[in-house]
Amino acid sequence: MKIGFIGAGHMAQAIMIGLCKQKYVATADILVHSAHETSYQPFAAEHGLTAATSNAEIVKQADIVILAVPAAQTLDIVASLQDELASHEPILVSVAGGISLAQLQENSDSTGLSIVRAMPNVNVAIGQGMTALVTSPITPAADFAQVEQLFQALGDTTPLAEKDFATFSALAGSAPAYAYLFIDSLARAGVKYGLDKEIATKIAAQTVLGSAANVAESSTNPWGLIDQVSSPGGTTVAGLLAMEEAGLMTAVVKGIDATIAKENAE
Numbered sequence: 001m002k003i004g005f006i007g008a009g010h011m012a013q014a015i016m017i018g019l020c021k022q023k024y025v026a027t028a029d030i031l032v033h034s035a036h037e038t039s040y041q042p043f044a045a046e047h048g049l050t051a052a053t054s055n056a057e058i059v060k061q062a063d064i065v066i067l068a069v070p071a072a073q074t075l076d077i078v079a080s081l082q083d084e085l086a087s088h089e090p091i092l093v094s095v096a097g098g099i100s101l102a103q104l105q106e107n108s109d110s111t112g113l114s115i116v117r118a119m120p121n122v123n124v125a126i127g128q129g130m131t132a133l134v135t136s137p138i139t140p141a142a143d144f145a146q147v148e149q150l151f152q153a154l155g156d157t158t159p160l161a162e163k164d165f166a167t168f169s170a171l172a173g174s175a176p177a178y179a180y181l182f183i184d185s186l187a188r189a190g191v192k193y194g195l196d197k198e199i200a201t202k203i204a205a206q207t208v209l210g211s212a213a214n215v216a217e218s219s220t221n222p223w224g225l226i227d228q229v230s231s232p233g234g235t236t237v238a239g240l241l242a243m244e245e246a247g248l249m250t251a252v253v254k255g256i257d258a259t260i261a262k263e264n265a266e
């Protein structure tokens with residue numbers, strides 16, 4: 001099976017690195033092309049991938065085509081590939097935020113094309129991704145299963161109604177950035193009290209990693225886990241109350257509101 005990438009930016013590279021690490025296919029069976037030679041050719045050479053000469057070559061050669069270009073350009077690129085899509089009929093996977101299955105279908109102008117919308121996050125690079133998937137009604141179950149299997153190799157997946165994609169994109173697509181901000185804020189506080197930044201970052205990252213694993217494994221919800229850490233009259237409850245006074249929960253929800261509003265505006 002050949003997996004082709006149109007676009008070689010942050011998201012595409014994270015998926016390609018994840019596929020290489022998982023040895024999902026032979027590296028030469030990962031094909032890549034993007035608008036900027038300087039971004040895809042050295043990357044392809046470094047990882048033993050096949051650099052294709054055009055977007056059309058990707059469509060002609062790949063069984064699954066992953067479109068990972070800026071959302072604003074996605075539909076024009078699909079429209080420019082109508083002939084190749086119609087004659088080669090790969091499974092088309094778009095990771096573009098805010099671009100619907102109906103728009104993809106309309107611009108591909110190929111009524112029988114299998115189309116899947118995926119919203120991964122950058123953690124697919126280390127096999128810890130969280131990806132939502134939704135398929136067009138005419139996509140055969142076997143084609144959807146191929147795409148699902150690919151993303152399952154790179155972490156967890158969930159089928160999701162298309163109407164919820166903007167919310168998912170905020171909570172999983174963008175939220176790695178928000179989690180990094182939280183980790184960096186913890187580390188910076190450590191620096192304030194004299195810790196070396198590198199050591200403080202390691203401490204903060206491992207603490208967040210362990211806490212996330214605890215939430216995932218525990219049958220108790222996060223509030224119950226917060227209570228377990230908060231000793232009566234202790235330090236944690238003092239910290240929690242100060243964070244809430246500064247509006248941590250409101251700040252997070254407002255951040256998600258803004259993320260969703262931006263996606264819906266595109």
Ligand SMILES: NC(=O)C1=CN([C@@H]2O[C@H](COP(=O)(O)OP(=O)(O)OC[C@H]3O[C@@H](n4cnc5c(N)ncnc54)[C@H](O)[C@@H]3O)[C@@H](O)[C@H]2O)C=CC1
Binds near residue numbers: 008095
């Ligand atoms: N960065 C992330 O964490 C996530 C990004 N996405 C989606 O992935 C898509 C790409 O985002 P990033 O990788 O962050 O952007 P990026 O700016 O890092 O990469 C965009 C890539 O598209 C290529 N490109 C632009 N025009 C092209 C054309 N006409 N033909 C071929 N390639 C072209 C560029 O050369 C570049 O390699 C967006 O639609 C975004 O919504 C989805 C989930 C998470």
Ligand SMILES: O=C(O)[C@@H]1CCC=N1
Binds near residue numbers: 097169174
């Ligand atoms: O920032 C963005 O627009 C993309 C979508 C989800 C994560 N990154």
